[in-house]
Amino acid sequence: MKLNLICLCAALALFSGTASATEYIYRDLMANTLPSAGCEVESEAIATASKPYNITRYSKTFCQSQGYGWHVEKVKDEGKAACTPCTGANQGKNQCHMEDVVVTCKRIKPGSVGMLPGKS
DSSP, rough: HHHHHHHHHHHHHHOOOOOOOOEEEEEEEEEEOOSSSSSOOOOHHHHHHHHHHHHHHHHHHHHTTTTTOOOOEEEOOOOEEEEEEOOOTTTTTTEEEEEEEEEEEEOOTTTEEEEEEEEO
């Protein structure tokens, strides 16, 4: 039993090499979120538009719109609220969204991970 354990440890030590660091490509994006679905009083509409859930959801969408493999690294700036007044039965209420949200997106640099033919 001890011999098997020693052989296993030796095999793992032999085949485990130092892992190369993964390289990333970074891109900063600035975009606006969509307005809220309903009309609310301005203070409530601003609170709804600036919820952390909405910022997270839209920042993920911003990065995914860049193509396959893009992910959110961090949200640099949550932007500022912008409101438009509603018309009709909801007059006096507003729909708000966040403008100029700045997000840093990243993806793995092609060729930095994995086995490439002819490279060791």
